[in-house]
């Protein structure tokens with residue numbers, strides 16, 4: 001692996017950094033307080049090409065690869081995880097269509113999902129299952145040249161802005177398939193937005209499918225192949241969450257350094273205290289380790305050598321780092337950090353979801369350990 005960035009990757013970093021500094025940082029607090037989806041920032045990310053870094057040029061992407069994808073997410077998440085995570089959530093549907101879609105499906109959906117003219121949602125979680133997607137109860141019943149989809153998905157990020165949803169449902173074979181459902185279809189009902197603890201403003205909503213009729217041609221991949229679609233998309237989503245984690249940890253470290261430099265303890269900056277230096281050193285080392293693991297995992301995807309164990313490892317480790325670093329940052333900020341006056345409490349709340357969504361850490365450990373056990 002080449003540890004240097006090429007010119008294109010350096011351009012991605014500076015574009016995302018400029019966008020984060022000029023447009024995102026100043027809005028992060030309001031997005032969180034108002035739980036308000038930043039439509040204009042999502043559109044701007046599309047215009048800047050941040051949704052198409054890993055997508056082929058023929059659909060409007062730049063084809064730079066998954067390393068570029070994680071670099072962009074990291075930079076934006078250092079300013080606001082809500083905004084940066086939009087790239088990774090949108091990527092779930094993009095990846096599903098790219099790997100499993102027909103030519104017609106790719107031409108119909110990918111260009112606008114890449115340009116940011118529209119977004120997508122990807123819904124598998126249901127009331128009784130989030131960690132075991134094979135246990136879903138949503139059904140897709142064939143009827144002539146259509147499927148009729150019925151069920152309820154409890155968490156669908158970006159749903160109100162999405163033009164298309166990837167919906168997982170059991171078909172007549174009893175197996176899970178993936179379907180492309182236009183969100184303006186009759187019977188596709190987006191319930192009120194959830195009040196989440198962190199990444200507020202991500203427009204996470206329950207979605208009801210009341211006998212939604214879609215053409216048979218909207219089956220994504222082969223019948224019964226839904227689990228493959230899910231795993232393929234989630235592998236890319238998990239690299240994105242590792243990058244979100246690195247971004248949050250980077251933001252928390254920067255805020256802590258800034259705070260400690262400016263706060264005086266016995267007439268000296270707090271940064272002079274060995275205890276604070278020790279915390280900063282630990283935060284920096286852990287963030288760097290998570291960052292390089294994330295880059296390496298994205299590089300494996302670029303080389304078509306990524307396994308489920310690799311993406312599980314990156315997400316498991318980086319999400320733990322994000323939470324540990326946010327915790328240490330809170331300690332540096334003391335009681336003021338615990339108030340809403342300072343922004344570190346937002347990062348502390350945002351970090352938690354990285355250990356929960358797109359496979360909880362407990363299951364990630366089992367995936368990694370199970371893979372090791374099978375090897376031996």
Ligand SMILES: Cc1cc2nc3c(=O)[nH]c(=O)nc-3n(C[C@H](O)[C@H](O)[C@H](O)COP(=O)(O)OP(=O)(O)OC[C@H]3O[C@@H](n4cnc5c(N)ncnc54)[C@H](O)[C@@H]3O)c2cc1C
Nearest residue numbers: 122123124125129130131155156157356357358359360362
């Ligand atoms: C902000 C946010 C956005 C989300 N966006 C989406 C979205 O866009 N689309 C979507 O489909 N979902 C989304 N989700 C849902 C999320 O992916 C699921 O909640 C997640 O996969 C966990 O599922 P669960 O909540 O059912 O947890 P559960 O499966 O109930 O797990 C709870 C706990 O039980 C234990 N556990 C469960 N299963 C196992 C096991 N097999 N082995 C060991 N321990 C286990 C673990 O300790 C785990 O932490 C979102 C969630 C949040 C919070």
